[in-house]
Amino acid sequence: MATPTSEDPGALLQRSLGSGRIHSAYLVSGPGPGPRDAALAFVRGIVCRGAVDEPQTSDAAPSRAARPCGACSDCQRSAEREAIALDGTGRKGPLLRHVGDHPDLVWVERGASDTRVRIAQVRALQHELGLRAWGTGRRAAVIADAEWLNLEAQNALLRLLEEPPPRTTLVLVAATAAGLLATLRSRCQRVAFRPPEQDLLSDPDRRELVARLDGLARAGVPEILDWAELYRGARADAVQGVHTLLDTGLAWLGRRVKGAVREPGRDVRRELEAGRVLSEGRKHLDQRNANPQMVAERVLLALREAVAG
Numbered sequence: 001m002a003t004p005t006s007e008d009p010g011a012l013l014q015r016s017l018g019s020g021r022i023h024s025a026y027l028v029s030g031p032g033p034g035p036r037d038a039a040l041a042f043v044r045g046i047v048c049r050g051a052v053d054e055p056q057t058s059d060a061a062p063s064r065a066a067r068p069c070g071a072c073s074d075c076q077r078s079a080e081r082e083a084i085a086l087d088g089t090g091r092k093g094p095l096l097r098h099v100g101d102h103p104d105l106v107w108v109e110r111g112a113s114d115t116r117v118r119i120a121q122v123r124a125l126q127h128e129l130g131l132r133a134w135g136t137g138r139r140a141a142v143i144a145d146a147e148w149l150n151l152e153a154q155n156a157l158l159r160l161l162e163e164p165p166p167r168t169t170l171v172l173v174a175a176t177a178a179g180l181l182a183t184l185r186s187r188c189q190r191v192a193f194r195p196p197e198q199d200l201l202s203d204p205d206r207r208e209l210v211a212r213l214d215g216l217a218r219a220g221v222p223e224i225l226d227w228a229e230l231y232r233g234a235r236a237d238a239v240q241g242v243h244t245l246l247d248t249g250l251a252w253l254g255r256r257v258k259g260a261v262r263e264p265g266r267d268v269r270r271e272l273e274a275g276r277v278l279s280e281g282r283k284h285l286d287q288r289n290a291n292p293q294m295v296a297e298r299v300l301l302a303l304r305e306a307v308a309g
Contacts, residue, residue, distance in 0.1 A: 017045040017067040023189040024164040030193025043140035044068040078102040087111040088118035095124040103134040109144040146172035147179040161187040200251045217307040228296040238292035277302035
C-alpha cells in the first residue's frame, strides 16, 4: 500500500520527472492551492520535451533541468489559457478539458454548479485516455476536486487504476484524502502537502474561527446549535465551510495536545476522542453525503467536550 511521504512534495515530484521513474497514479492532497498547482506543473513536466528540443552534442548527457521548461513546443501548448467551464452533465459545457490546448493532457474537475465530480466525467476520461498519444508518447490526466467523486465514480476510476493505459499517469488532487476509498488510495503514490499548524491557525482568514474555538469552553449548547446553522444553504458552499472548520479544528486540537506535553500528567484523551469525531465527520461528509449542518453540530459538540471542565 502506498503511503504518504514526509519529503517536500514539490521536490518529490520534480525528482520523479528528472529520473523518468513516473508512477501510473498519484494522490496529491492538502489544503489551499498548493496541491492543484503542483499537479498542473507535474503533468506539464511529464510531456515536456526540454531535453529533446535543446541542441545536444553527441556525447552530451541528457538535460536534468527542471520541468516544465516553459520553452519547448509541448510546454507552449500546455501553457495556461482561459479555462473552459466544465459541466458534469455535459449540457452546458464539456465533461473535461485539455491543459492549455495540449491533446495529451486532460483536466477534470467539478462543474461550476455541481457538488460532485460525476460518473459521466470519469467515463469520458476513460475514453479520452484510450486514444493514441500525440507527442512524446506519454499522457497524463488530473482529477481536481477528487474528494468530490461519488462512490460510483470512484469505483469506475478504480477500474481505470487497476488497468491503466500504457505510458499514462493519473493525478488525483484532493483537499483531503479521507473521502476516497482505501482501495483507491492504495493504488496511488501519496504526495501530501502539510502546512505548519501555526500557519493554519494564524491565517488571517481563520482568525475569527480560531477565536470562537478558543471560547468554546464558555459556550452553551444553544450557542453551538446557532453556530452550526451557519453551515446551511447551498451544499457546495456549506461543505466547503465545514471542511474549513474540520481543518482548523484538527490543528487547534493538535496545538492543545502539544501543549499538554509540557504539563506532565495532563490527560489528553478527550482531545484525541474529539479528533476521532472530526475525522469521522470528514468521511461522512465526503463519502455519505451527510448533512453539513449536522456534521458541524457533532464536530462543535465534540470540540466543546474536549475543553469542558
